[in-house]
Amino acid sequence: xxxxxxxxxxxxxxxxxxxxxxxxxxxxxxxxxxxxxxxxxxxxxxxxxxxxxxxxxxxxxxxxxxxxxxxxxxxxxxxxxxxxxxxxxxxxxxx
Numbered sequence: 001x002x003x004x005x006x007x008x009x010x011x012x013x014x015x016x017x018x019x020x021x022x023x024x025x026x027x028x029x030x031x032x033x034x035x036x037x038x039x040x041x042x043x044x045x046x047x048x049x050x051x052x053x054x055x056x057x058x059x060x061x062x063x064x065x066x067x068x069x070x071x072x073x074x075x076x077x078x079x080x081x082x083x084x085x086x087x088x089x090x091x092x093x094x095x
Contacts, residue, residue, distance in 0.1 A: 007064050011057035014064060034080075043083035049075060 008014045016024040031054060038047040053062075053072060062068035 007061040009060060011061045011063055014061045038083065041083065043079075046079040046083040049079055 008017065012024060012028070015027050031050065035047065035050050035054070038044075038050060053076075056062055060068075063072060
């Protein structure tokens with residue numbers, strides 16, 4: 001019984017317990033910043049993804065497992081690339 005590792009089933013509480021108030025403030029501010037920018041620039045696919053992740057983190061410590069980290073990292077990077085990087089890159093003009 002003592003050898004099993006348990007988690008809080010709430011990623012926000014897990015971060016608060018692991019790294020304290022500065023860690024949770026940094027995590028939540030990063031999440032809110034991306035939500036805010038997504039709403040301002042009207043990137044609804046990225047916005048929906050972030051809202052689903054934010055709600056999921058209330059009921060599961062998703063970022064404590066490798067599969068959750070990989071899922072979040074891949075989709076977040078891909079959607080962030082589509083939303084923020086690609087629209088600002090200058091495409092060569094067609095003759």
